[in-house]
Amino acid sequence: MKKDIGVGLLGLGVVGCGVAEVLATKADSLAEQAGLPLVLKKVLVRDVNKRRSVGISPNLLTTHSEEILAHPDVDIVIELIGGEHPAREYIEQAISNGRHVVTANKEVIAKHGYELLSLSRKYNTDLRYEASVGSGIPLISSFQQDLAANKISSIRAILNGTTNYILSRMSQEGLDFASTLKQAQKLGYAEADPTNDIEGIDASYKLVILSNLAFRAKFVPQDVYCEGIANIAARDFLYAREFGYAIKLLAIAKRDDDKVEMRVHPAFIPRDSQLAEVNDVYNAVEVETDLAGKLVFYGEGAGALRASSAVIGDVLAIARNIYRGANNVPDLKLDRRATVKPMSELKTRYYLRLNAPDRPGVLAQISKVLGDNSISISSVIQKESDPAAQTAIIVIMTYPAEEEGMQKALKQLRQLTVVNEVSNFIRVET
Numbered sequence: 001m002k003k004d005i006g007v008g009l010l011g012l013g014v015v016g017c018g019v020a021e022v023l024a025t026k027a028d029s030l031a032e033q034a035g036l037p038l039v040l041k042k043v044l045v046r047d048v049n050k051r052r053s054v055g056i057s058p059n060l061l062t063t064h065s066e067e068i069l070a071h072p073d074v075d076i077v078i079e080l081i082g083g084e085h086p087a088r089e090y091i092e093q094a095i096s097n098g099r100h101v102v103t104a105n106k107e108v109i110a111k112h113g114y115e116l117l118s119l120s121r122k123y124n125t126d127l128r129y130e131a132s133v134g135s136g137i138p139l140i141s142s143f144q145q146d147l148a149a150n151k152i153s154s155i156r157a158i159l160n161g162t163t164n165y166i167l168s169r170m171s172q173e174g175l176d177f178a179s180t181l182k183q184a185q186k187l188g189y190a191e192a193d194p195t196n197d198i199e200g201i202d203a204s205y206k207l208v209i210l211s212n213l214a215f216r217a218k219f220v221p222q223d224v225y226c227e228g229i230a231n232i233a234a235r236d237f238l239y240a241r242e243f244g245y246a247i248k249l250l251a252i253a254k255r256d257d258d259k260v261e262m263r264v265h266p267a268f269i270p271r272d273s274q275l276a277e278v279n280d281v282y283n284a285v286e287v288e289t290d291l292a293g294k295l296v297f298y299g300e301g302a303g304a305l306r307a308s309s310a311v312i313g314d315v316l317a318i319a320r321n322i323y324r325g326a327n328n329v330p331d332l333k334l335d336r337r338a339t340v341k342p343m344s345e346l347k348t349r350y351y352l353r354l355n356a357p358d359r360p361g362v363l364a365q366i367s368k369v370l371g372d373n374s375i376s377i378s379s380v381i382q383k384e385s386d387p388a389a390q391t392a393i394i395v396i397m398t399y400p401a402e403e404e405g406m407q408k409a410l411k412q413l414r415q416l417t418v419v420n421e422v423s424n425f426i427r428v429e430t
């Protein structure tokens with residue numbers, strides 16, 4: 001007879017400390033729900049002498065992964081190291097040793113999810129990853145179970161708290177990107193190396209994970225078109241507002257017949273839409289389905305306790321199965337018809353901001369380039385002139401046009417002698 005469910009923790013950082021704390025403070029309630037106590041057997045760290053935000057017996061700490069991955073009393077390995085390596089290898093080893101795995105690692109799941117899930121089927125173990133997208137917002141299990149009968153046609157989401165915080169501050173305070181990023185770093189909302197967040201890479205990992213569940217596919221991060229927020233200027237928010245829009249870093253996946261478009265980029269969205277109201281470090285995911293209609297999931301997408309909620313939820317689900325001797329590993333049934341739609345086929349409206357000489361005839365040349373590429377202008381406004389430099393800012397909104405034509409037009413506009421600079425171009429998501 002088993003006396004307890006053994007848990008091995010890989011990583012004792014922000015989330016690891018949160019999970020260790022919840023396992024200790026909620027021990028009785030968790031044991032009641034699981035049927036057996038959940039007992040932390042060993043914790044992997046890099047530095048055993050580091051101060052931790054959670055009280056933990058030094059005897060539990062180790063720097064040797066095998067002490068967890070091959071520990072005879074560990075039933076569930078929780079991977080909270082982050083990054084691709086060695087996290088992926090540790091997860092593989094744990095599964096191959098017959099252990100169930102819970103991970104919060106979006107990078108590993110986005111890049112290797114299908115292979116790892118296949119491996120877990122082979123070894124008849126469970127691999128769960130609820131915390132990998134939206135932290136405590138229950139997304140993965142909702143997609144896997146509650147929405148399984150639905151045909152999902154689109155996902156539009158704000159999946160990165162750091163960029164949403166930066167864009168919210170820029171919009172509300174009229175600040176520029178660089179100083180807002182610094183402020184976010186000071187407050188701990190952005191990492192010292194913010195590349196993955198501000199370039200949209202983090203959001204693209206999360207979009208891949210949701211898309212694979214929604215469309216039963218095995219897409220990888222390279223399938224997602226990805227553009228970050230570093231080019232957004234304070235004045236883009238002013239002009240967006242004039243047109244009735246907010247600017248958000250959106251992660252979008254849409255299925256049209258068998259083609260799936262997946263993209264992460266800054267987008268104009270109507271100011272009265274629900275996503276436009278999502279500010280600061282909050283995340284939101286809007287899903288269009290045939291049966292359940294339109295759903296919006298909303299909540300804080302980061303933080304020790306938020307992520308712990310999802311991690312421990314996964315642990316409990318596995319623990320209950322262990323206690324009952326049940327095997328609840330879902331099948332991996334791919335829909336092989338789903339293929340990636342090339343970005344060049346996207347059709348949407350565009351916002352363009354140009355810097356040009358303030359003189360007659362300039363607009364005519366710009367309009368001609370757009371017209372030659374089948375792009376119709378819906379409105380054009382000449383903003384702020386600089387009399388000293390004899391330049392003006394020209395803001396253009398187009399009717400829906402094809403991305404391929406827009407990219408050609410951008411190239412040609414950059415070569416026009418009457419255009420000093422194509423300062424920004426942003427897609428409109430209505």
Ligand SMILES: NC(=O)c1ccc[n+]([C@@H]2O[C@H](COP(=O)([O-])OP(=O)(O)OC[C@H]3O[C@@H](n4cnc5c(N)ncnc54)[C@H](OP(=O)(O)O)[C@@H]3O)[C@@H](O)[C@H]2O)c1
Binds near residue numbers: 131
């Ligand atoms: N932070 C959040 O709010 C949040 C939310 C949702 C999901 N996640 C995901 O959760 C995971 C963990 O994030 P985190 O913020 O907790 O990271 P973190 O604070 O950087 O903690 C990482 C931990 O892993 C340990 N570690 C790293 N590399 C190691 C290695 N090669 N060998 C042994 N130990 C190693 C570190 O040990 P030392 O402490 O000894 O250096 C540290 O304890 C990531 O996948 C992240 O994407 C985070």
